[in-house]
């Protein structure tokens with residue numbers, strides 16, 4: 001039989017369960033990626049994610065050729081509506097089965113159901129394999145057989161289920177005789193960004209490494225730092241985290257490989273590895289939350305939080321614009337937003353601080369922030385982003401209580417004590433002392449003058465007062481208590 005492997009968010013040939021299943025079951029295997037217009041049409045024309053995918057596909061294409069051992073193999077790349085392109089290609093290739101990694105997001109579920117239906121009508125099938133997570137939605141359940149809504153017991157159950165043996169990895173045999181020649185109509189190079197109607201971004205200037213090689217390079221670098229992760233991860237000016245988010249998002253690293261590595265280090269007593277593994281479990285946790293409670297994609301996990309009245313109107317729009325532009329007058333928040341806007345990355349501590357600021361200082365609907373992050377984060381993942389935003393707004397599972405309101409100045413003093421991160425992203429403030437940089441409106445006029453900062457001109461005055469905002473938030477959230 002003939003099989004078609006449809007890559008989506010698993011852009012690698014090594015340890016790819018869909019590819020492994022196709023190779024185990026079919027004599028002839030083709031691989032395809034579709035630049036899906038149903039997703040792309042809504043994106044800005046400069047999008048680092050599209051460029052990341054495009055560059056990663058170049059590697060997949062080359063890796064397939066290398067694995068096949070002949071130059072006629074390679075990745076078929078299409079540009080169109082995936083729900084139409086996939087069944088049409090399967091038909092043209094006379095594929096009896098399309099193999100794909102399971103995707104738990106609402107759009108993906110709908111798309112895959114539609115594709116499955118058309119394939120069935122053609123006498124073929126869609127075979128979905130678990131890949132994105134270690135355990136999917138029905139695999140880690142409470143004793144009552146219900147999904148977990150609280151992280152700590154989930155983590156415990158997850159670790160127990162994982163057991164002690166390493167996660168098995170699928171290695172690709174080489175040469176891999178089943179990898180078939182591409183039909184002439186599809187035997188072309190991966191389209192350029194311009195072919196796809198997109199423009200080049202600053203991805204390469206930022207030196208964000210793409211593809212399997214990029215994921216491996218970042219991982220290599222992180223392995224040397226993993227032991228210190230528990231101590232460094234909260235400080236945005238320090239190279240603490242792995243920066244693997246975008247690779248996990250697009251599958252240019254294997255989650256099973258990461259788990260094995262972390263576990264190996266834990267066995268050697270690394271507390272950093274233990275903390276990092278727990279972060280990978282948060283990722284599984286939010287994926288199962290989205291899969292089991294798909295209503296979180298639009299509303300609060302705790303429905304009583306949908307009663308909150310958020311700010312609206314011109315003032316709310318202006319506050320939102322200031323937040324997006326990194327012009328709130330709170331340096332750490334502004335530096336965080338500048339990092340996001342310039343690089344597509346934001347440090348986890350700052351996602352919490354900037355997110356909390358939008359919701360609990362500006363009084364804006366968390367979905368506004370969720371949408372902004374969704375457009376700008378390279379590692380945007382609906383489940384983790386939604387989970388993060390529901391955490392900061394206190395409406396989510398296991399969220400922080402609503403009366404816990406991050407103080408953006410004390411967060412700044414604690415996590416960027418020397419203002420190193422602020423100086424990098426808000427250069428207007430770089431002449432201020434380590435003490436004044438966290439709250440320039442409190443600085444002595446002489447210091448501002450010496451640093452060349454005129455508030456309201458070189459850097460904004462705070463758009464809201466912390467104490468007043470805190471009071472308004474406690475009132476706003478009052479509806480939840482009743």
Ligand code: FAD
Nearest residue numbers: 241242243244245279283348351379380381384385388389
């Ligand atoms: P590391 O610290 O090295 O962690 C390794 C990996 O673990 C991450 O790449 C990620 O896959 C996973 N992870 C870590 N923390 C979390 C978490 N809290 N929840 C789920 N997974 C986690 N993460 C995303 O992957 N995509 C998002 O769209 C996203 N949006 C967020 C929005 C908000 C408001 C908040 C508070 C957090 C969000 N996170 C999101 C979680 C976290 O901030 C990022 O995963 C992390 O900062 C990515 O950087 P890293 O790869 O260097 O992480």
